[in-house]
Amino acid sequence: MKTITSIKASKSQTPLVMxxxxxxxxxxxxxxxVDMILVGDSLNMSFNKAADTLSATMDIMIYHTKAVCAGAKDTFIICDMPFGTYTDAKTALKNASRVYQESGAHAVKIEGGKERAAIIKALTDNSIAVMGHIGLMPQFVRSEGGYKVKGRKEEEIKKLIEDAKAVEEAGAFCLVIEGVIASVAEEISRSITIPTIGIGAGSGTDGQVLVWSDAFGFFNEFQPKFVKRYLDGHRLIEEALDAYVQEVKTRKFPAEEHTY
Structure with a gap:
């Protein structure tokens, strides 16, 4: 299983898979x-049909993280800190401590750059491992007026690099870069010594992450440009369900071999 030490040592080596x-x-x-599993607040959209991630709660995230930890005994697991649970260092420490005590996760993830550096430092100073997240940040969707690709303008590029360095200096062991122009994400990756995990940020990062229901074709409402579908899961389940319904209605199932 990956550890904080081996994840950090993966910088510029074989890409990390999350x-x-x-x-x-x-x-x-x-x-x-895989190297890492993220219990993402994306579950609020993928499985709760919410418009965004913002209504996910600490209780919801801990519940799902505990379940993931029960299922994956030999993989490094990160819990997304939901919106409103790390507004200041005291609140963040209280909530992140709950994640450690109640779920068994190995780390937490926090969105934000320089403005969250002091909060990240408060957690890392108290032995809580933190994965950072910059670029397109889903928890900022309402304040920014939508999901917007970052790194198109010079001032944005400068800020992204400053954010990455601030997150690193605060003690984060890894950094997610989301929705950033590929060349800029690569530049960010070169500017810091901790590994970067891209999502919609090109192949120049130190690893990649995808939402499983996107990658395997179960979430069918829309497909972001950065998502590659490795399976048409929605269609396969529909076909299997149709077969089950038909066999029950025609009494083909259960057959003799399924009967005591």
């Missing part, structure tokens, strides 16, 4: 096959 999971069943499938 995927989301929200329950023990899928976590057990992903266990040992």
């Amino acid at each position: 995927i989301t999971a929200y329950d023990a069943l899928f976590a057990s499938i992903f266990d040992k096959k």
